[in-house]
Every structure is written in C-alpha cells, then in structure tokens.
Amino acid sequence: MAAKNYKIAVIGGDGTGPEVVAEGLKVLKAASKKFGFNYTTEMFDYGGARYLKTGKTIDDKDLAELKKFDAIFLGAIGHPDVKPGILEQGILLKTRFGLDQYINLRPVKLYSSAFCPLKDKKPEDIDFVVVRENSEGLYKGMGEFQKKGTKDEVAIQISYNTRKGVERCIRYAFKLAQKRNKRKKLTLCGKTNVLTYAWDLWQRTFDEVKKDYPDVQTDYAHVDATTMWFVKNPEWFDVIVTDNLFGDIITDLGAMIQGGMGIAAGGNINPEGVSMFEPIGGSAPKYTGKHVINPLAAICAAGMMLDNLGEEKAAKAVEASVIKVSTGKLKSLAAGKMGYSTEEVGDLVVENL
Numbered sequence: 001m002a003a004k005n006y007k008i009a010v011i012g013g014d015g016t017g018p019e020v021v022a023e024g025l026k027v028l029k030a031a032s033k034k035f036g037f038n039y040t041t042e043m044f045d046y047g048g049a050r051y052l053k054t055g056k057t058i059d060d061k062d063l064a065e066l067k068k069f070d071a072i073f074l075g076a077i078g079h080p081d082v083k084p085g086i087l088e089q090g091i092l093l094k095t096r097f098g099l100d101q102y103i104n105l106r107p108v109k110l111y112s113s114a115f116c117p118l119k120d121k122k123p124e125d126i127d128f129v130v131v132r133e134n135s136e137g138l139y140k141g142m143g144e145f146q147k148k149g150t151k152d153e154v155a156i157q158i159s160y161n162t163r164k165g166v167e168r169c170i171r172y173a174f175k176l177a178q179k180r181n182k183r184k185k186l187t188l189c190g191k192t193n194v195l196t197y198a199w200d201l202w203q204r205t206f207d208e209v210k211k212d213y214p215d216v217q218t219d220y221a222h223v224d225a226t227t228m229w230f231v232k233n234p235e236w237f238d239v240i241v242t243d244n245l246f247g248d249i250i251t252d253l254g255a256m257i258q259g260g261m262g263i264a265a266g267g268n269i270n271p272e273g274v275s276m277f278e279p280i281g282g283s284a285p286k287y288t289g290k291h292v293i294n295p296l297a298a299i300c301a302a303g304m305m306l307d308n309l310g311e312e313k314a315a316k317a318v319e320a321s322v323i324k325v326s327t328g329k330l331k332s333l334a335a336g337k338m339g340y341s342t343e344e345v346g347d348l349v350v351e352n353l
C-alpha cells in the first residue's frame with residue numbers, strides 16, 4: 001500500500017500560537033519519517049494581526065478552502081488589541097460551526113504526579129475524556145435585547161438543543177467509552193434539577209441511546225457536583241458527555257488537574273468531515289517571542305491529529321515521548337519555569353520519539 005499523504009492546514013494564529021505550532025510541526029516531521037506517512041502543510045494567516053490590518057476574520061470562501069484539507073492544526077486565537085469576541089466568534093467559533101465540528105474532545109490525563117495540584121493523585125487516578133457538544137447550546141448565539149439601554153432592559157440568551165445534535169454527541173461518547181476500553185463508563189454531566197427543558201431532552205436521549213451500548217456503564221452528575229468530583233475523586237471518571245458551555249467550564253478545571261494549560265490539548269471533531277486540533281491554553285500574549293511557552297499542549301494536539309487521521313501508532317509514540325519528557329526532564333509545565341526553552345522542549349520530544 002502506498003504511504004498516505006495528508007493535507008494539513010496550519011493556522012498559527014496569535015501570540016505564542018505560531019511558536020508552539022512550530023514545535024508541533026517539528027514533532028510531526030519526525031513522526032512521519034519514523035512511521036512512514038507523508039503530508040503537506042499550507043499556512044493560513046488568520047488571526048488578530050490580519051484582522052487589525054484588513055478587518056477580516058474568516059468568511060465562507062475561507063471555510064470552503066479549509067474543507068479541502070484532511071485536518072487543521074491551530075495555535076491560538078486572541079489578540080490584546082482586538083475587542084473580545086470578534087476573533088473568537090469570527091474565527092474560532094466560525095470554523096467549529098462552519099465545518100460542523102460537533103464534538104470538542106478534551107482528554108484529561110495526568111502524566112506526572114509532580115505537576116498535579118491535587119494531593120496524593122497519581123497518573124492512574126486522572127485519566128478521562130470530556131466529550132463537549134460543540135455546535136449548539138448557549139454558544140448558538142440566539143437571543144435578544146429588549147428595551148436596550150433603558151432601566152427595564154432585558155437580555156435573553158437561549159440554550160439551543162436539538163434532538164439530532166444531542167443524540168450524535170451522546171452516541172459519539174458511548175462509542176468512545178467502548179473504544180477506550182478502560183472503565184467503560186459514561187457520565188452525563190448536566191443540570192436536570194434546574195434547566196428542565198434542555199436537560200430533560202439530554203437525559204431522555206441519553207436513556208434511549210444507552211440501550212444500544214449495554215456494555216457501557218452509565219452515570220449522571222450535575223455540573224456543579226462534577227467540579228467537586230474532579231477535585232475530590234477524579235478516578236471515578238472515564239468518559240464524560242456534556243453541553244457546550246458546561247464542557248467549556250469543566251475542561252479548564254480538567255486542564256489544571258492534569259498539570260495546567262501547558263499540557264492540555266483538544267480536538268474539534270467532525271467525524272464525517274474536517275477536524276481541527278489545538279492546544280487549549282490561548283495566545284498568552286505576555287510570553288510571545290520569549291521562547292518560554294510550553295509547546296507540549298500543541299505537541300499533544302498534533303498527536304491527537306495523528307490519531308484522528310488514522311496514524312494510531314505514531315500518535316501513541318508522540319504521547320509516550322511527551323510522557324517521558326514531562327516526567328523525566330521538565331522542572332515544571334508552566335511557561336518560563338520548565339528549565340528549557342520552547343524549542344528545546346520540542347527537540348526533547350523528537351529525541352525521545
């Protein structure tokens with residue numbers, strides 16, 4: 001069989017995005033040599049700098065272009081001189097929605113106890129995945145102002161949940177629990193006691209769908225309690241499925257218990273289309289150009305991309321190398337405290353591959 005040749009769109013983006021993406025690409029290159037696949041990259045300059053120069057975020061033509069790729073590798077979007085919301089909605093959310101990347105997959109895995117803020121937790125205690133619905137909920141942008149600017153103003157923000165949208169997300173999570181083949185447990189994280197429309201639909205759908213996966217054990221936790229269990233008993237979780245906003249919130253906490261933003265990666269997945277992989281830490285403007293940002297999250301995102309492309313062996317090797325480097329060498333996972341520069345950490349991952 002001829003070696004595969006993947007087309008990868010690369011969006012470095014803002015702040016430290018391009019620096020960490022460069023290290024991810026370094027590891028990708030080494031992995032391609034070792035595991036015998038080919039790829040080409042094309043760089044896109046979407047981000048804050050381009051917006052400040054041209055007023056452009058991304059449009060439908062750009063989305064059509066991105067659809068031609070096998071995967072997208074993203075650094076970070078967010079610029080201190082651009083009003084909050086413009087780049088997030090105009091680039092990041094526009095891509096997630098436009099390419100129907102309806103799953104936001106966020107593994108929470110502790111590689112080294114030394115970097116865990118929780119007392120006495122070991123790598124085997126923190127190893128779960130959050131499946132965040134990525135196309136609906138409160139992120140849909142539905143709502144309105146009434147009597148704006150008056151004393152009687154009302155702002156309405158709607159959580160939009162469709163049966164189809166909820167079901168495809170829940171099915172993905174059940175299949176993932178089967179595929180991981182660990183505790184084979186899926187926890188629905190919601191708020192059935194207060195949000196009685198949205199979470200009634202989620203709960204009913206969950207209860208119906210679970211009949212198709214009898215080998216998967218199921219559980220339910222309210223979102224507030226979930227944050228408590230993350231800190232107290234993270235070992236209870238295997239796969240968690242939740243809506244867009246709850247998933248956003250709990251995965252920042254998840255990132256902290258796995259060692260911080262320096263190591264947390266995620267995938268915006270369209271199982272039938274083009275997916276996008278990113279470190280979830282943001283653009284970290286104050287560290288830009290200082291060579292101190294931790295590239296491991298971006299390298300882990302590149303690893304997730306390899307897994308998604310079907311290069312599972314390469315993906316496992318990248319993860320194994322990240323584990324070796326983060327447990328054996330780095331003093332910390334935080335920017336500026338690693339004991340190595342951004343580029344040196346990338347080199348270490350390549351050497352240990």
Ligand code: IPM
Pocket residue numbers: 088089092093248280
């Ligand atoms: C994330 C981010 C985004 C989100 C922002 C930047 C729009 O926080 O990827 O978690 O809320 O989804």
Ligand code: MN
Pocket residue numbers: 248249252
């Ligand atoms: Mn977030």
